[in-house]
Amino acid sequence: MHRYKNTYFYLAVALLCAGVLFCLLFYLLNRSIPLTAVGASMLILGLVCLALARSLPRISPETGAMLLDTSMGNINLLIEELGLRVKAIYLPSSLTSSGKPQALLPLSSDIDTKWLDRPLPQRLIVKYGPNNENVGILVSTPGSVSAVLLAAEDISGMDAIESSLTHVLVGLLDAVGGVRVSQSNDGDLTIRISGSRLDGENVALYEWLGTPLASIVASIAAEAMDKPVRILEETQNKKHIDIRIGVA
Amino acid sequence: MTLYNRYIVSLALIFSLTSVVFALVAIANLDLCLTIYIIESLIVTELFIYLNPRAKRNLIWVNVILFSLFILLVVAKIAEIILGQGLLF
Incomplete structure (x- = not known):
């Protein structure tokens, strides 16, 4: 009690x-x-x-933030040590053996996504193609866990992306005020997030992996489209955050 | 404002506005007031479909209590019509 x-x-x-x-x-x-x-x-x-x-989380938001900062800090160290300088590709659960969406950080910038056609093994360092440079590290992100929360729901199809993002970000995580999704003619998705309560220090990792919010959005978009996606752009002003997602 | 706070503020605002209307029309029927509050509460809860599943589970119990009260009020009203005298209030 x-x-x-x-x-x-x-x-x-x-x-x-x-x-x-x-x-x-x-x-x-x-x-x-x-x-x-x-x-x-x-x-x-x-x-x-x-x-x-009786419905509030059992751990305080500060504890959650501390755990997130620790795990992101470790991934940051790993990326800096390996000298990775390529934006992450978010893979749907159908392309990972862990059964949840994950982020692939390739070693080389000229990644050919045609090799991403079968589930990657559940390892940190993975080889995704036949050539020696087709190597990258496969990591779990905040988006991986968030997409698992939607496991029971059908999030296939474009229409479901907005409701799934709203369900996770507004309902389950209570991290933002609202989510709007629009699609451009070239197929890129623009997700406008208002009233974000997720703010933290801007670590270098976010440049390659995206912020935790962008990571959640990308993972759910990848899951909904069942295709690898990339965070193309993330812009923020006082009122909202715009995240542009494109198929990798 | 978090979703929980928005939900409570919405409910409080609707109840306050309804209470003002009750006072303006000088309502003299308590079971009607209770019925309206219960219906408003159930509607607002349904509108907040994105609430955390744990919150939804707990709110089901509140809804069960309110719906039981609503049924009690309806049964009392029917009995009043049949028997010709009020059972509640």
């Missing part, structure tokens, strides 16, 4: 007590129906807050 004692719990207790008091006071003593109704609405709100108090 102790872990549920958060802001919503105290709000629920206050609303339930005030609601009971209002109902008793104004119904029994004053016979005022509108004020008794206000008390009843407080009771309903109190019940809702009590339900939400």
Whole structure:
């Protein structure tokens, strides 16, 4: 019970007590129906807050941010050590043996995606083509875990991308305010994210792998299109973040 | 504002506006007020379809309580029509 004692719990207790008091006071003593109704609405709100108090994550957002920073920091060190300077290709789960979307960081910039036609082995260093330079590192990103959250849902097809992204980013992670997806004539997707609450230090890794938000978007887009995708551009202003995704 | 806060604020705003309307029309029927609040609550909860599955699971119990109360009010009203005297309020 102790872990549920958060802001919503105290709000629920206050609303339930005030609601009971209002109902008793104004119904029994004053016979005022509108004020008794206000008390009843407080009771309903109190019940809702009590339900939400039991729904908050068991670990604090700070703990989650700490774990994310640690894992991203380790990948950053690995990429710097290997001298990788090519943007990541986000693979759908159908092209990985782990069963979840992952990011492939190729060693050479002239990657030929025609070799990406069968699941890559579940290893850190993978060979994806017949030539010696067709080597890269395969890593899990925040997007890999997010796409797994949608495992039970059908996210195939373009129409499902916006609702899937909204479901993950707004509903499950509560990380942004809203998501809008549009498609250009050349097939690239532009995802406009408003009200982002994910902010952190700008590590060098983000240039090659994309920010955690872009990583989530790319993984879900790859899963929905069932094709390898790349983050083409990520622009941010005060109101929203625009992420452009293209088929690799 | 997080999704949970937006949900609570939406519910509180709708309840407040409804209470103002009740006061303006000087409503004298408590079961009607309760019925309207319950319906509003159920609608707003359904509109927030992107809530966390854990929150949705917990809110189902709130919805069950509210729906049971709604059924109780309807049964009491039917009994009142049949028997000719009010059972509640």
